[in-house]
Amino acid sequence: MQHSGKSPDTCYLIPATNMNQSLINYTLQIADNNLILGQRLSEWCGHAPELEIDIALTNIALDLIGQSRNLYQYAAELEGKGRSEDDIAYLRDSSRYRNVLLVEQPNEDFAYTIARQFFFDVYNHLFYQELTKSKDERLAEIAEKSLKEINYHIRFSSEWMIRLGDGTKLSHEKIQTAVDDLWDFIGEMTLLNDTDREMLSNGIGVDLNKIRPLYFQKVKEILAEATLNIPVEEPFQKGGKNGIHSEFLGHLLAEMQWMQRAYPGAEW
Amino acid sequence: MDAAGLSWGRMVVTTDKIWQLLESVSDPEIPVLTVLDMGIVREVKSFGDGVEVVITPTYSGCPAMKSIEFSIIAELEANGIHPVKVTTVLSPSWTTDWMSEEGRKKLKVYGIAPPIPGTNAKRIEALFSEAPQPECPHCGAKNTKLVSQFGSTACKALYQCQDCKEPFDYFKCH
């Protein structure tokens, strides 16, 4: 691997020396969030507290993985090296992943899973709304398609936030703990890195500065309705978007990738 | 749709004929519906010496797309049409408004409540709005309750009839 750049954005990742590579990097940045969260959610398959929740979480996982697939296909086309979406998903090391730290955090319990989902859904919903206006037609199309699905996700996670927060003493405590612990990770989503800035200046990327106040407004609104305390805002953990991850991502990828690593090209 | 003749060797087939053949390709997850009932075939056109069928997925993660693609190719080739190319487009994104009247009727008979037009969850303002109340496909009662927005496949929600108490799937608006 080449360590050619000095800025943190290029240190661990393929440096963007041209517009095409920047667009690939940006596409991966969006796709990786969806894939990693989709993989996390699918760990619930067969283990959720109720059948309906099991079905809901795996449906959401499927949507997210499907969205990431559309994005990886685009990235593979842009790359033009004959690789497929599977190559990008299964044969990349953790330091090449660009997902935010929030989505790689472990499931822990149902409250954590719901809080993580809620924090991400609010962002994702705002992000895709803006991305539908992208100058890049393909990204705009994928955003339009995905947005319809995310509407169901945000509804599910918001309703559960309120149900758990404004529920029993135990459910309130559990969701408050999850909110407090995960809070550290939510700022990263709306912080711009080099890739975001370049894509924004080209009319392709989403203006995260514009999203940030809306994001916190929406989050606080639901937390208030859920009778939950709103933690102090800063400083937030960051690094995932630049390829610097927690140890959790490596474990997740080990499980997700082992089949293709052990039996390259295996199909069924 | 253009109905101009497409020719394969000496055989001339119209796009109308292709559409007609597609009527026998069913959705693998809801076999009573054809791909045309679902509204996922967007276009049929000539491509080189062959035919191109343009489809669009219902949901991003729809696992049936590959199988639908194979079925379309198999059906057309079995009728002497080749090469057949199936391409996927994402935009405009699929909506239940494209489902045929015929398809809605077949769904109901099959035990799945068809989508109620104009109830899609497009707007976040509708976060806690009332869920649509489809009629029970078993007994026809209007007194039904949403159990979960997510059902056995991506396109369905889970309901229960308050009269006959039977659970049922509702094909949700999209």
Ligand SMILES: [Zn+2]
């Ligand atoms: Zn009934």
